[in-house]
Amino acid sequence: xRRVYFDHSATTPVRPEVAEEMQKYLxxxxxxxxxxxxxxxxxRKAVEEAREKVAASIGAKPDxxxxxxxxxxxxxxxxxxxxxxxxxxxxxxxxxxxxxxxVLNTVKALGKQGFTITILPVDKxxxxxxxxxxxxxxxxxxxxxxxxxxxxxxxIQPIKELAALAREKGIIFHxxxxxxxxxxxxxxxxxxxxxxxxxxxxxxxxxxxxxLYIRKGTRWRQTLFHGxxxxxxxxxxxxxxxxxIGLGRACELAVENLEKxxxxxxxxxxxxxxxxxxxxxxxxxxxHPTMRLPNHASFCFEFIEGESMLLSLDMKGIAASxxxxxxxxxxxxxxxxxxxxxxxxxxxxxxRITLGRDNTEEDIDYFMEVMPPIVERLRAMSxxxxxxxxxxxxSCAACKVSSSCxx
Amino acid sequence: MAIREVYLDNSATTRPLPExxxxxxxxxxxxxxxxxxxxxxxxxxGRVVTRARxxxxxxxxxxxAEIVFTGAGSEAVNLAIKGxxxxxxxxxxxxxxxxxxxVLNACAQLKEQGxxxxxxxVDAAGVVDPERLAAELRDDTYLVSIMYVNNEVGxxxxxxxxxxxxxxxxxxxxxxxxxxxxxxxxxxxxxxxxxxxxxxxxxxxxxxxxxxxxxxLYVAPHTPxxxxxxxxxxxxxxxxxxxxxxxxAGFGVAAEMIAxxxxxxxxxxxxxxxxxxxxxxxxxxxxxxNGPACDKENPRCAPHIANISFPGLRGEILVHSLEGRxxxxxxxxxxxxxxxxxxxxxQAMGLKEDVVEGAIRFSLSITNTEEEIxxxxxxTAAVVEELRALxx
Numbered sequence: 001x002r003r004v005y006f007d008h009s010a011t012t013p014v015r016p017e018v019a020e021e022m023q024k025y026l027x028x029x030x031x032x033x034x035x036x037x038x039x040x041x042x043x044r045k046a047v048e049e050a051r052e053k054v055a056a057s058i059g060a061k062p063d064x065x066x067x068x069x070x071x072x073x074x075x076x077x078x079x080x081x082x083x084x085x086x087x088x089x090x091x092x093x094x095x096x097x098x099x100x101x102x103v104l105n106t107v108k109a110l111g112k113q114g115f116t117i118t119i120l121p122v123d124k125x126x127x128x129x130x131x132x133x134x135x136x137x138x139x140x141x142x143x144x145x146x147x148x149x150x151x152x153x154x155x156i157q158p159i160k161e162l163a164a165l166a167r168e169k170g171i172i173f174h175x176x177x178x179x180x181x182x183x184x185x186x187x188x189x190x191x192x193x194x195x196x197x198x199x200x201x202x203x204x205x206x207x208x209x210x211x212l213y214i215r216k217g218t219r220w221r222q223t224l225f226h227g228x229x230x231x232x233x234x235x236x237x238x239x240x241x242x243x244x245i246g247l248g249r250a251c252e253l254a255v256e257n258l259e260k261x262x263x264x265x266x267x268x269x270x271x272x273x274x275x276x277x278x279x280x281x282x283x284x285x286x287x288h289p290t291m292r293l294p295n296h297a298s299f300c301f302e303f304i305e306g307e308s309m310l311l312s313l314d315m316k317g318i319a320a321s322x323x324x325x326x327x328x329x330x331x332x333x334x335x336x337x338x339x340x341x342x343x344x345x346x347x348x349x350x351x352r353i354t355l356g357r358d359n360t361e362e363d364i365d366y367f368m369e370v371m372p373p374i375v376e377r378l379r380a381m382s383x384x385x386x387x388x389x390x391x392x393x394x395s396c397a398a399c400k401v402s403s404s405c406x407x
Numbered sequence: 408m409a410i411r412e413v414y415l416d417n418s419a420t421t422r423p424l425p426e427x428x429x430x431x432x433x434x435x436x437x438x439x440x441x442x443x444x445x446x447x448x449x450x451x452x453g454r455v456v457t458r459a460r461x462x463x464x465x466x467x468x469x470x471x472a473e474i475v476f477t478g479a480g481s482e483a484v485n486l487a488i489k490g491x492x493x494x495x496x497x498x499x500x501x502x503x504x505x506x507x508x509x510v511l512n513a514c515a516q517l518k519e520q521g522x523x524x525x526x527x528x529v530d531a532a533g534v535v536d537p538e539r540l541a542a543e544l545r546d547d548t549y550l551v552s553i554m555y556v557n558n559e560v561g562x563x564x565x566x567x568x569x570x571x572x573x574x575x576x577x578x579x580x581x582x583x584x585x586x587x588x589x590x591x592x593x594x595x596x597x598x599x600x601x602x603x604x605x606x607x608x609x610x611x612x613x614x615x616x617x618x619x620x621x622x623x624l625y626v627a628p629h630t631p632x633x634x635x636x637x638x639x640x641x642x643x644x645x646x647x648x649x650x651x652x653x654x655x656a657g658f659g660v661a662a663e664m665i666a667x668x669x670x671x672x673x674x675x676x677x678x679x680x681x682x683x684x685x686x687x688x689x690x691x692x693x694x695x696x697n698g699p700a701c702d703k704e705n706p707r708c709a710p711h712i713a714n715i716s717f718p719g720l721r722g723e724i725l726v727h728s729l730e731g732r733x734x735x736x737x738x739x740x741x742x743x744x745x746x747x748x749x750x751x752x753x754q755a756m757g758l759k760e761d762v763v764e765g766a767i768r769f770s771l772s773i774t775n776t777e778e779e780i781x782x783x784x785x786x787t788a789a790v791v792e793e794l795r796a797l798x799x
Contacts, residue, residue, distance in 0.1 A: 007441070007444055007446065007448070007449075010438060010440075010443070010444050010449070011438065011440060011441035011444075011482070011649065013436075013439040014435045014436065014439055018437075019432065019436055022435065023428070023432060026423050026427075026428045026431055026432070026618060027422070027428055029421060030421070030422045030423060031419075032419040032420035032613075034418075034419070035416060035419050035728045035737060036723070036726060036727075036737070036738075037416065037726060037727075037735045037736075037737070038735070039414065040415070040419070041732075068478070069477075069478030069482070069620065069648060069651065070478075070648045070649055070651075071477075071648070071649075072636060072638040072639065072649070073478065074645045074649035075638065076635075076636045076637060076638070076647075077662070085777075089746050094730045100638070101637075101638050101639050101640070101646055101647070102638035102639065102647060102648070103600075103639065105637035105638055105640075105647070106637045106638070107639060108637075109637050199649075201439075201441075201649060206435060206651075206653060207650065207651045207652050207653060207654070208478065208620045208621065208650075208651025208652075208654045209620065209651075213652065218414070220581060223480075224485065224508065224635050224636065225481055225482050225485045225509075225635070226485060226508075226512035226515070227481040227484065227485070227507065227508045227513070227515055228481065228509065229506050229508030236481045236485070236509060236512065237478060237479035237480070237481035237482055237622075238420065238479055238480070238481070238611070238613060239511075239619065239620075240478065240479070240617055240618075240619045240620025240621075240651075240654070241619050241620075242431070242618065242619065242620070243619070243654070244621045267579060267650055293707050297657075303424075307445070310445055310446060311445070313446075314445070314446040314447055318446075319440075319444070319446035319447060319448050319449070320446065321444060321445070321446070322445075322456055391793040402565055
């Protein structure tokens with residue numbers, strides 16, 4: 001059976017060049033970078049080279065990069081660390097309704113510890129408005145965390161404008177760039193952000209490694225893990241050396257191939273979106289029509305339950321998802337779709353196709369061959385009333401966030 | 408073939424086993440799915456994690472649902488110490504003076520939050536007195552964190568006696584959590600947290616020929632623990648973040664080996680250590696062993712760590728000179744290498760300044776051979792003689 005991987009926002013295969021480079025650090029170069037002897041020094045050098053590569057890929061300086069275990073840890077590190085250091089200055093944190101749970105749940109936990117939280121609404125495309133942010137800022141605001149691109153609907157936020165506003169007011173700005181890295185340009189100075197989250201396994205690097213960019217001079221402190229003096233006291237624990245080497249190479253490759261790859265993916269994506277909307281009735285694109293990630297197509301299919309679609313696709317060899325991987329299996333519809341005003345019933349019929357560098361036109365053709373019959377069959381079985389068209393609500397009352405992911 | 412390289416710094420990190428490397432690479436190349444995904448690629452990756460979890464659980468004699476994978480041993484320690492819920496009355500924690508910095512610095516964080524921390528002293532061999540623990544327990548003590556094997560001198564703490572003290576306190580109605588940092592003991596000594604009544608136990612993969620970037624915390628059922636990292640709720644909500652599938656796969660293979668052969672490790676390591684220690688003490692006048700006497704009958708002596716001082720010389724210089732002869736050792740814990748002068752462990756043991764300054768640590772692995780030990784003994788003696796001629 002043909003196998004098509006369409007879930008690159010959940011995770012990506014490791015590029016052969018990356019895997020190959022890592023292997024040496026699993027075998028002969030196995031030293032602990034903190035050791036003073038040759039085994040340690042040789043590995044320390046490689047870790048610092050990887051740091052330079054990561055830094056270069058986002059226009060940062062090497063000492064502004066802290067390696068850790070992944071995007072989630074980065075988000076936690078960034079938000080918690082800023083909150084704890086700056087709480088004498090103010091206790092207000094602003095984020096958006098469409099953030100990843102790593103951000104939302106961290107912010108909500110702080111909400112229980114005396115911080116005041118504002119969760120900005122989004123428009124029907126999942127976009128945060130600069131005016132809303134301006135109105136939400138108070139003299140107690142210490143941190144704004146808004147993602148660069150959304151994982152579920154692919155919408156790219158106006159980070160430059162949002163961050164400029166923060167800078168004007170002297171507020172620290174964090175962005176989760178886990179989904180945008182390698183797909184659109186990510187440059188910390190262009191964006192004007194103070195902290196930025198990167199994950200290895202979303203950019204054809206390994207799982208278990210990520211990085212946090214911390215602009216020099218940002219009032220931030222490590223608050224999660226304490227112990228040895230690794231990462232200049234910014235993150236204790238023996239470095240995941242093979243992972244770090246892999247992340248360095250993956251970042252390098254992500255930037256090298258960015259233009260070419262994103263043009264290629266945009267073409268595939270547009271073909272996919274057009275084909276779906278033209279050929280499958282009662283279907284709508286979710287997220288912004290143009291301000292979206294080049295590899296990202298997400299839809300809601302009316303009268304269908306997303307999970308049955310995914311299972312049917314899986315049986316045809318196609319791996320897709322309904323939204324965020326880590327809320328897969330949750331019975332609650334996506335908080336992102338709800339916050340965009342998409343009603344419950346429709347949000348249940350969501351599907352996310354995220355393309356990668358190995359996908360081809362034939363993959364899209366294959367999808368278009370198997371998908372319409374699946375939709376037809378599921379709709380025929382659907383108990384949902386097809387006579388009542390759903391009306392989108394604009395209220396965001398339903399944007400509650402589930403506190404954990406049921407696996 | 409003449410020996411040119413002897414790696415005796417296995418407490419800092421170990422060389423991953425070929426089977427481990429194969430498992431990591433296989434996961435990198437083939438099992439790249441996200442375990443949270445519902446489709447086949449996700450399910451396959453999830454299966455890799457499940458298998459590894461079963462292997463790690465089996466190596467500790469616990470249930471798979473009691474294993475939480477983390478990004479490192481230090482993270483596991485931090486999760487245990489900072490994540491342990493104090494309950495209504497808890498405001499006091501007890502630990503020891505010879506813990507790894509992950510424990511000591513996590514406890515320092517608790518202190519900042521208004522928790523009182525009692526640091527138990529150790530004797531000249533680096534061993535804690537269980538009666539001292541009993542004396543320090545208070546009504547508001549909610550957490551005790553005591554390591555199993557000390558990373559610098561190889562002192563094995565009397566866990567059975569400590570378990571008795573903690574068991575008695577619990578019987579008397581105290582609500583007490585017990586964390587054991589078993590990073591250095593794992594794979595070398597039998598480890599059965601359930602039998603001891605341990606609630607939380609930290610281990611790390613790269614100290615047992617597994618990959619870096621992965622550790623685990625054993626969490627006994629009903630242990631009140633809160634996560635340090637919030638997000639997607641992976642690892643039963645105790646540690647969010649996409650699982651490090653290749654790292655976990657490698658850890659699983661290393662754990663399988665421990666479950667299979669771990670009980671043999673001590674018997675293989677002990678003669679090597681004895682050979683090393685006796686060899687050096689015999690060949691180098693003035694050399695002293697720090698920590699418990701190296702003796703099969705001494706249960707306080709770890710089978711793989713030997714800390715030896717050459718008073719009058721500096722440990723760093725010895726480390727570099729030995730490296731010149733292809734022997735890799737350290738002055739103490741890798742993660743405090745190059746930081747503050749003088750090991751906090753040796754100082755807590757009350758050793759004299761010149762003994763502290765002249766200490767180096769040899770740490771063995773089951774992959775080391777007698778020939779390597781003999782090479783190390785011969786060359787250590789030669790290096791010390793050279794340096795003494797130079798500095799003496």
